[in-house]
Amino acid sequence: MVSRRGFLKSGGLALFGVGLMGGIPSFIAEAAASAKYQAPYKKKKTLVCIFQRGAMDGLMAVTPFTDEYLKAARPTLFMSAARNANGNSLIDLDGRFGLHPAMQGFEPLFREKRLGIVHGIGSPNTTRSHFDAQDYMESGTPFNKGTSSGWLNRAVGLLGHDALTPFTAVSLTSAMPRSFYGDNPSVSINNLQEFAIQMRGNQAGANLAAKSFEDLYDQTASGLLKDTGKESFEAMKMLQKADTKNYKPANNVIYPTSALGNSLKQIAQLIKMDVGMEVAFAESNGWDTHFNQGAGNGIFARNVEDLSNSMISFWNDLSAYQDEVTVMTMTEFGRTIHQNGTGGTDHGRASCNFILGNDVNGGLIHGDVKPLAVENLEDGRDLAVTTDFRSVFSEVADKHLHISNDRILFPDWKGDQIGVMKG
Known part of the structure; x- marks a missing residue:
């Protein structure tokens, strides 16, 4: 009880x-x-995490378009960076990797070196179960299913000061995410206008x-x-x-009307209210593209368009607060190299993630993606995990939130960081 x-x-x-x-x-x-009424809490750095639930196809979001093996494995899903009449060509980022055309809004941020991409990122645990993989990633312990706390909740405990505000860690979701489970203060807010606050996923x-x-x-x-x-x-x-109901974003920004767009809009409100929020969480659903994934158009294109447009709206809305905020995406695993018989892709291993902020080592594709010949694939079918997600998550937390105790943040992990953040 x-x-x-x-x-x-x-x-x-x-x-x-x-x-x-x-x-x-x-x-x-x-x-x-x-x-x-007390004065606003002292302005602090804020880390915003977006979980793409369902497993994003990183090879379609950021495609190694010069790879002939991938082209052969995806006869109807592969896209080229060569210009074409239908406008479905990839955006060439560095001569090897191309950004999905529906994410064109990311290109300026990448060129300005505010947006970094990590490819080949994933979990060392080889499960292809959505539930288990998400649980491992959110707990930060990929080989311990019994971990009671989430890595973001542990991060709150390592911030170096007492939680002076109930808004220190906020999830804009209908239920508390696994990432926020634990003893440190955290809340889940479904809608600021309705004050729909949820308990930490506990039925009691x-x-x-x-x-x-x-x-x-x-x-x-x-x-x-x-x-x-x-x-x-x-x-x-x-x-x-x-006045949360009549909130007006800066710079005439118009957010997508999606669940993610609405969540990020509310996170922006809380940041501007200076209520002491240091960790925020949002979700993007619908990434399990087994059927009719589409290439330049379709389910996947709509998803990445919403992800990028929501993040761009959020970033432009922040305006003077941009130096205080870093945004990081995550997804439980990637998709298979080969497309399946129903025009989709199945559960795979590595994917990619996006990190946005002024303290990001941006304009680069971090990580190691080898040619997608069968001898370089995991289990002969998947993009290999060459970057442990903990190496990225810990670096972002260390550099942005100034958390340095990785033994508590990610128990049993002793790996190296990869240089995705400045400094």
């Missing part, structure tokens, strides 16, 4: 009203309104949250409220003073 302290402390903003159609209970709203916590707030308030000792209730009231007060 979840204790009252656990409910208040771990749930963070659970007092906002999980599952309540009527919104914020009046007695809590009144308490928040009468509390003394969800049941407790559904109880009467008056009962919970009455049963909670004043000592607990001093520590946790005050944070929740202050958090509510911050959001009440912000």
Whole structure:
């Protein structure tokens, strides 16, 4: 059973009203309104992680277009960097790798060296199960299924200061992601406008949250409220003073109307509110392209267009805050070299990821992708994992958030970083 302290402390903003159609209970709203408003939290660096669930085909997102083996393996999915009339040619990045044409908005950021790409990235665990691979990547322990915490939650614990705000770690998702499981404060916010806050994926916590707030308030000792209730009231007060419904992005930015676009828009709002957010999380779904994947058009093209346009809108909206923010994508694994009989690709091994920020060693394709001849493939069928995801995640956390204890962040990992960040 979840204790009252656990409910208040771990749930963070659970007092906002999980599952309540009527919104914020009046007695809590009144308490928040009468509390003394404090100045915004000191501006800090923010790491924004986007999980592409379903396994993105990295070989289609960033294609080694000079590779004849890939061309032969994908007779209807392969795209060239040569200009053609239908506009479906790849964007030549460096003479070997080409960016999918639906991600054309990424090209200026790559040329400006703000966007870095890591290819051949993946997990050392060879599972092709979506659930297991996502779990391993989010826990940061690819050979230990019993790890109770997520790597981003551990990162929060290594930030070097007490969590002074309930917004330190925020996931813009309907349920708490595995990455945020753990003892350090973290919250999941489905929608800022509705204050739809979720507990940390714990059914017992969800049941407790559904109880009467008056009962919970009455049963909670004043000592607990001093520590946790005050944070929740202050958090509510911050959001009440912000006109989240009528938020207007900077530079006339228009976000995609997708789930990812909406999540990043809300993350931008929180960053600009200076509420002390240091880790943010969002999701992009629909990357499991077994059927009718498409090349220049189709399911995959729509997905990468939404990913890139959402990230670009977010970046342009940040304006003066860009020096404080780094965005990193991740996906559980890649797709097979050969296309299948239904015009798609199946579960593979390595993929690629994108890292955006002013402290990124951008304009480069990091990692090692050998010619895709059968002797260089994992199991004779997949792009080999040549960069352990932990080497990238740890470097981004180390350089951007100034976290240096990799033994806690990624237990059992002793690898090297690859130079994807400056400094």
